[in-house]
Amino acid sequence: METENPIPDEESKPNYTPVGKLGEFGLIKKLTEKIILKQLSTIKGVGDDAAVIEPEENQVILFSTDMLAEGVHFDLTYTPLRHLGYKAVAVNVSDICAMNGIPTQITVSIGVSNQFSVEAMEELYKGMRYACEEYGVDLVGGDTTSSHSGMIINIAIIGKCKKEEVAYRNTAKEGDIICVSGDLGGACAGLLILGRGKKMFADDPEAKPDLTGYDYVLKRQLMPQARVDIVALFKEHSIIPTAMIDISDGLSSEVNHLCEDGRIGAVIDEERIPINDATKKVASEFKQEAMAYALSGGEDYELLFTLSPKDFEKLKNSDQIKRIGEITSPAQGVSLRDKAGTLHPLSAKGWDGLKGEK
Amino acid sequence: METENPIPDEESKPNYTPVGKLGEFGLIKKLTEKIILKQLSTIKGVGDDAAVIEPEENQVILFSTDMLAEGVHFDLTYTPLRHLGYKAVAVNVSDICAMNGIPTQITVSIGVSNQFSVEAMEELYKGMRYACEEYGVDLVGGDTTSSHSGMIINIAIIGKCKKEEVAYRNTAKEGDIICVSGDLGGACAGLLILGRGKKMFADDPEAKPDLTGYDYVLKRQLMPQARVDIVALFKEHSIIPTAMIDISDGLSSEVNHLCEDGRIGAVIDEERIPINDATKKVASEFKQEAMAYALSGGEDYELLFTLSPKDFEKLKNSDQIKRIGEITSPAQGVSLRDKAGTLHPLSAKGWDGLKGEK
Numbered sequence: 001m002e003t004e005n006p007i008p009d010e011e012s013k014p015n016y017t018p019v020g021k022l023g024e025f026g027l028i029k030k031l032t033e034k035i036i037l038k039q040l041s042t043i044k045g046v047g048d049d050a051a052v053i054e055p056e057e058n059q060v061i062l063f064s065t066d067m068l069a070e071g072v073h074f075d076l077t078y079t080p081l082r083h084l085g086y087k088a089v090a091v092n093v094s095d096i097c098a099m100n101g102i103p104t105q106i107t108v109s110i111g112v113s114n115q116f117s118v119e120a121m122e123e124l125y126k127g128m129r130y131a132c133e134e135y136g137v138d139l140v141g142g143d144t145t146s147s148h149s150g151m152i153i154n155i156a157i158i159g160k161c162k163k164e165e166v167a168y169r170n171t172a173k174e175g176d177i178i179c180v181s182g183d184l185g186g187a188c189a190g191l192l193i194l195g196r197g198k199k200m201f202a203d204d205p206e207a208k209p210d211l212t213g214y215d216y217v218l219k220r221q222l223m224p225q226a227r228v229d230i231v232a233l234f235k236e237h238s239i240i241p242t243a244m245i246d247i248s249d250g251l252s253s254e255v256n257h258l259c260e261d262g263r264i265g266a267v268i269d270e271e272r273i274p275i276n277d278a279t280k281k282v283a284s285e286f287k288q289e290a291m292a293y294a295l296s297g298g299e300d301y302e303l304l305f306t307l308s309p310k311d312f313e314k315l316k317n318s319d320q321i322k323r324i325g326e327i328t329s330p331a332q333g334v335s336l337r338d339k340a341g342t343l344h345p346l347s348a349k350g351w352d353g354l355k356g357e358k
Numbered sequence: 359m360e361t362e363n364p365i366p367d368e369e370s371k372p373n374y375t376p377v378g379k380l381g382e383f384g385l386i387k388k389l390t391e392k393i394i395l396k397q398l399s400t401i402k403g404v405g406d407d408a409a410v411i412e413p414e415e416n417q418v419i420l421f422s423t424d425m426l427a428e429g430v431h432f433d434l435t436y437t438p439l440r441h442l443g444y445k446a447v448a449v450n451v452s453d454i455c456a457m458n459g460i461p462t463q464i465t466v467s468i469g470v471s472n473q474f475s476v477e478a479m480e481e482l483y484k485g486m487r488y489a490c491e492e493y494g495v496d497l498v499g500g501d502t503t504s505s506h507s508g509m510i511i512n513i514a515i516i517g518k519c520k521k522e523e524v525a526y527r528n529t530a531k532e533g534d535i536i537c538v539s540g541d542l543g544g545a546c547a548g549l550l551i552l553g554r555g556k557k558m559f560a561d562d563p564e565a566k567p568d569l570t571g572y573d574y575v576l577k578r579q580l581m582p583q584a585r586v587d588i589v590a591l592f593k594e595h596s597i598i599p600t601a602m603i604d605i606s607d608g609l610s611s612e613v614n615h616l617c618e619d620g621r622i623g624a625v626i627d628e629e630r631i632p633i634n635d636a637t638k639k640v641a642s643e644f645k646q647e648a649m650a651y652a653l654s655g656g657e658d659y660e661l662l663f664t665l666s667p668k669d670f671e672k673l674k675n676s677d678q679i680k681r682i683g684e685i686t687s688p689a690q691g692v693s694l695r696d697k698a699g700t701l702h703p704l705s706a707k708g709w710d711g712l713k714g715e716k
Binding site for chain 1: 401402408409410411412413415418419420421422423424425426427428429430431453454456457459463465466467468469498499500501503504505506507508510512514515516517519521524526
């Protein structure tokens with residue numbers, strides 16, 4: 001199965017060396033020797049008991065972590081390791097973006113079988129380094145351990161932000177405009193295409209699933225972008241979102257998080273939810289509704305945020321930001337308004353009308 | 359098998375609830391509702407995309423992570439979950455101590471089978487909370503995921519330190535005094551006792567391994583203490599170690615790290631290496647040398663550090679610190695001086711005379 005590989009090869013690596021042969025220190029050395037530090041605040045990166053980071057004055061440190069487990073978050077039968085490394089970093093960067101912060105440093109912990117090859121580990125790190133470069137993040141430490149099971153990747157991340165600019169998820173107010181970056185549902189569509197390819201291959205190992213034409217949704221699944229550009233856009237316009245969260249579990253779940261299960265209400269306009277044509281094409285092939293992917297699919301790592309009407313005016317012409325609804329009083333609950341104007345309750349699991357479709 | 363349990367029960371939990379029944383959000387809520395934040399710098403802990411930490415002025419942030427995998431770092435057949443939780447935190451705190459820093463916040467990621475019980479997870483968290491309280495650390499975030507394999511625990515930690523007080527591992531100078539806190543080899547002895555008990559139980563499930571009299575070594579293995587007291591002692595005496603590292607892999611390996619594989623040399627006096635009588639008793643039962651446990655056993659989480667002769671004078675009467683050797687010129691290499699005064703090369707794997715014993 002071939003997918004476009006946007007992370008360039010640095011050199012060819014035809015050999016196979018079991019991780020066990022190098023030993024832990026050898027492996028760490030091999031994996032970290034190509035890391036380049038960029039942050040002025042990084043006083044000490046990999047190579048000591050802890051990384052040393054000097055924050056700037058009046059800045060807060062943002063600190064988060066995400067674990068990815070084989071068989072749960074990724075399937076190595078169709079996930080190129082380089083993409084996996086990229087995604088592991090991007091989903092952590094996305095957490096910092098969701099606080100309106102700037103990512104600065106990560107640590108990487110990997111649990112992997114002794115039989116896993118060094119070359120495969122290097123592929124994984126290549127993707128991580130590529131992401132670190134793209135997002136301006138320093139990889140400053142970590143841990144590698146053998147695991148008797150599948151691969152586990154844990155990344156912890158630190159970011160910075162001015163204290164008064166931090167965007168929490170539970171601070172939206174009635175009357176705020178609800179916006180989303182990019183488009184939704186693509187990552188879910190990509191996963192369905194990859195799953196179909198895997199099944200075809202399982203049924204007939206000679207089959208070569210044709211992934212042509214699915215580039216967009218595959219990239220959304222395999223190499224999601226953390227929206228550092230949206231955070232930069234806010235700063236450029238001196239805007240602080242009144243609330244923000246990243247979309248890892250699907251729009252329905254995240255809107256309910258914003259409303260903190262009842263503290264405030266929200267109305268989302270179905271027609272305004274941005275869905276790419278490529279995503280709609282996949283939904284049509286699978287005889288499903290693309291809206292279900294957007295509401296419940298997850299893994300898009302777009303930003304869901306609220307703005308005061310005044311701040312929204314400053315950004316309304318951006319093609320990367322779509323207004324999708326408003327924050328209402330708690331009495332109105334959380335709902336989806338369809339094309340006819342009818343309101344449907346929107347639970348954390350998705351529009352009730354779509355239940356069981358995903 | 360019963361071991362003394364120093365972490366008190368808060369309430370009895372006779373029920374069994376599969377993790378899957380609660381769901382991710384329910385589980386996180388259940389696991390985090392008892393967390394108490396203590397650090398003034400913690401602006402926001404669990405419950406948002408990232409923790410928000412406001413460092414003090416002129417302070418650096420120390421940032422580290424450690425992963426513990428079932429079957430590699432712990433064996434659930436004889437490790438009480440509360441101890442495991444405690445140890446997972448302590449080994450991370452130890453990394454911050456090894457930088458001469460003060461631990462402040464942690465994030466916890468856990469990968470666990472869906473079939474693992476909520477009660478067992480709570481036991482694990484109970485141990486983590488107990489350690490957090492003891493070390494004054496805030497648990498500020500994390501991730502819980504299902505894992506198709508054994509349990510994986512990853513903790514990331516942040517600590518603080520004045521910039522000029524950070525102790526790196528590669529900054530010792532010729533003439534410095536090499537010291538160690540506490541005593542060594544106990545954690546290895548404890549592991550042997552637990553392993554013997556497991557084997558007895560496997561051979562005869564009716565057998566009840568008698569662990570009486572092994573309290574000291576069992577505690578060293580199951581509930582190692584991070585030496586925050588030693589860092590406090592340094593501050594009390596206005597001492598900055600010229601270099602420091604924690605002993606996770608055994609004294610031999612760590613001394614070689616201090617010497618950075620040849621940048622400087624070191625002589626360790628065998629007779630000065632502190633070993634507890636309880637550790638010697640176990641070695642004698644197993645017809646092994648306790649010195650091998652100290653040199654190659656690991657997991658003691660004591661601090662190995664170097665002091666200028668002048669600073670050493672200030673601490674020489676402390677019963678928690680032992681002078682065990684000196685930093686020499688690189689030409690002399692890294693060696694162990696036996697009782698007769700003979701020098702033996704000390705490789706990272708341990709005294710050559712002990713090879714194969716462990």
